[in-house]
Amino acid sequence: MNDAGTPRHPEQSDPRCQSAEPADTGRSGATPIVSGDGTRVLTAGGMPGGQGTPLVPSPVFASTYVLHGEPAGPYQYGRLTNPTWTAWEAALADLEGGPAIAFASGIAAVTAVLATTLRPGDTMLMASDCYYATRRLAEEFLSDFGVVTRWAPTGPEMAAQVAGARLVWIESPSNPGLDVCDIAELARRCRDEGALLAVDNTTATPLGQQPLLLGADFSVASDTKAMTGHSDIVLGHVACRTGELAERIRGWRNSTGAIPGPFETWLAHRSLATxxxxxxxxxxxxxxxxxxxxxxxxxxxxxxxxxxxxxxxxxxxxxxxxxxxxxxxxxxxxxxxxxxxxxxxxxxxxxxxxxxxxxxxxxxxxxxxxxxxxxxxxxxxxxxxxxxxxxxxxxxxxxx
Ligand SMILES: Cc1ncc(COP(=O)(O)O)c(C=O)c1O
Known part of the structure; x- marks a missing residue:
């Protein structure tokens, strides 16, 4: 574990928004050329190779840390930070093009975006053909909290309905219909109307598509699927266009405890190479x-x-x-x-x-x-x- 970093005290800086730095590998020299996807997935999050460090980040299971006196260093309690998440999130951030927060499942990642962006009285525009459990969150839970959901099919019809929405939610390609939505066009429309745009990027993965670079505010994924690709773990993540949005998402994870297990996180990181x-x-x-x-x-x-x-x-x-x-x-x-x-x-x-x-x-x-x-x-x-x-x-x- 890299214990270097800015000393933080829970009362001085809000631990709900605490983000840890990736481990220093100690590698020096010229930055390698990284252009193809094969190289990108192997180097995402930084080059390995620091003296005495593992080539692939290992799972760190600790949930309780020894803390004498003033807490210092980025890792203090296992629900808030974990070095294995730090390494995985650094890789995700490189591939997505924005800060990323790992979650216990894809639907936990979906929930984090919905819960941190919508307030009673808000309207959400959601793709009527997106993943059914995401729709169920809108229909069965958000409605109880006074959020109104408007529906439109994935495709050009969505842009016409953005006005008045606080959040627009799409999948592209959608699951299971595989319809595609023009993300850049919709993002422009959302900006004009003051709405946030979230793209569930599960079917594409960040190698297939980078929603943040197309103008979206959130790129959300179930990493249970192709991202990890061995049908043996349940995991998710949210990547954000800004650090401010990422802090809110991280704060939600800290408060709700929707955290990924270190072993699952390590398996995901291991799978990323392929x-x-x-x-x-x-x-x-x-x-x-x-x-x-x-x-x-x-x-x-x-x-x-x-x-x-x-x-x-x-x-x-x-x-x-x-x-x-x-x-x-x-x-x-x-x-x-x-x-x-x-x-x-x-x-x-x-x-x-x-x-x-x-x-x-x-x-x-x-x-x-x-x-x-x-x-x-x-x-x-x-x-x-x-x-x-x-x-x-x-x-x-x-x-x-
Ligand atoms: C497009 C999409 N988003 C989110 C989810 C939820 O992910 P998880 O099952 O990892 O919670 C799924 C699951 O099938 C999905 O297909």
Missing amino acids: LDLRLARQADNARELAAMLAAHPAVRRVRYPWLPSDPAYPLAVRQMRRPGGLVSFELAGAAEAEAFLGALRLVTVATSFGGVHSTAERRARWGGDDVPPGFIRFSCGCEDAADLLADVEQALARLR
Whole structure:
């Protein structure tokens, strides 16, 4: 643990807003050239290599610190700060382009933005097709606190409804419909109207898209998905356009205790090193799968923003840095979709997405999304494309 830093006393500086500095690696010399995503994920948060320090930051589990006399140093109590978070948040901040705060889950990160920006009597404009648990927060909790939510589908219709809103909430590409919203255009509109813009960037990851650089105030993510990509942890984060917004978010985390476990945080940091490789393979698979599905007689409609025939293609190519691994498509009905899923041998039927294993599910089974009964969200993993396509082909063939 790096114990250097500005001495702080809980009564002198509000510990709810305390942020720790990344560990000093002791490395000196010229700054390395970092241009490609493969290098970016390996060097995000700073170069390793200080004498006697681990190459990859280790988990630090302590929750109670020895403090004699005046507390000094950035780490004093485990609910407020932890060196493992510091290293992970420094990496996130580099990739996002703004200060980042890690949370226990994606929905804890979502909640932090909603709770710190909205007050009774405020209006929020939220994408009507965003993640259902986010919508549920607005419908079932915020409404009780006097926040009014206005709804509009992901896309150009949102900009027309910004006036009067305190916060605008979008996902792009949206989950599960994979619609895309012009973030820069919406951010301009929000600035003109005095609204804050939050983008749930879960499906894209910060390698796929940097909402803060497009003008958003918050970039929010469930790091349970492609960001960490092994289907073995639940985690989230918020990145902010300004230090002031970040302090409010950090203060919320300190007050509510929605903190990530050090081990999960370390696993996430460890997984970050392969994000570029995983995304590349997942996107290659998604592109091939989407093209195959689009030509298949049993498939009614395919959505993949990087398929040239997709309505979102021109905007996705202009706005995003690179493609992702999610594809959605529609079969004739619930029975056909269930038969297809049941016939898959390599692909696992599971909820969640973004992992190295391909997974698929019929979203209407949950009842929370406004999708047709035969709608399937397919998350491409890192299998070989030929094997993945062969599995999908044989499962579709059963429908004839
Ligand atoms: C777009 C999106 N945002 C937020 C969440 C919530 O994340 P978590 O499950 O990590 O709490 C999810 C979860 O599926 C999601 O898909």
